[in-house]
Amino acid sequence: MSQTEHHEHEPVEAAEARRGGARRADGTPFRVGLVDDHEIVAVAVRACLDDMSEADFVGAAGTVDELLSVFDDLDLVVLDLRLADGSSPVANVERLRAAGLRVLAFTSGENPYLVRAAARTDIAGVIRKSEPVGVLQDAIRRAANDDPVVSPDWAAALDADPSLRDAGLSQQEQRVLALFASGVKAQTVASNLAISVGTVDDYVRRIRAKYARAHRPAHTKVDLYKRALEDGFLPLPDTAGASGD
DSSP, X not given: OOHHHHHHHHHHHHHHHTTTOOOOTTSOOEEEEEEOSOHHHHHHHHHHHHTOTTEEEEEEESSHHXXXXXXXXXXXEEEESSOTTXXXXXXXXXXXXXXXXXXXXXXXXXXXXXXXXXXXSSOSEEEETTSOHHHHHHHHHHHHTTOOBOOHHHHHHHHTOTTOOOOOOOHHHHHHHHHHHTTOOHHHHHHHHXXXXXXXXXXXXXXXXXXXXXXXXXXXXXXXXXXXXXXXXSOOOOOTTOSOO
């Protein structure tokens, strides 16, 4: 298998093998930071992470600039979408992603616009602050693994975006995307569609290229999952209660 093929297939298979807990490549817990300007939220998130052996809560800050200036060697940032400094969630996500950090959006759900704006960026997903502790823990674990964090808010925001350009996928490319983006192994995709694994590789490369030409990047498996949701190739999760409060 070539390096390119390994890059495309391994994350899906590795994600399935790592469902029980994500850690760094060296076996140490992944490091999580929080951007939120409410102390009580920081206390709650710290307590949530204290119950996760695979995660270390490094610290919290009221702004992205403060977090990046105080803490280094982070893996994942849990980001409140509505900060007191009035900063844009899009700019905040872009700043964190430019620093090489994964981002999980954390919201009260009061402002659907902020959720829609964040959903268009390179985030792992959106989680409400009202979710049970176990849901947040699973979301953090998945985000640290580079797996999509599926939630009704995130799915509804993607589905409501009217600005998406058609990537022009063929029917077979749509079938490949629906299977591959849902986490099916490349070998299983090939078997289901009666094609070779190498042909699956070719389809995935073409799918990514078409989305790139439509200005809708699909570099990662999370991106592919987003594109599949946006274009209706995967069913939306239950969106009951996903609208703003």
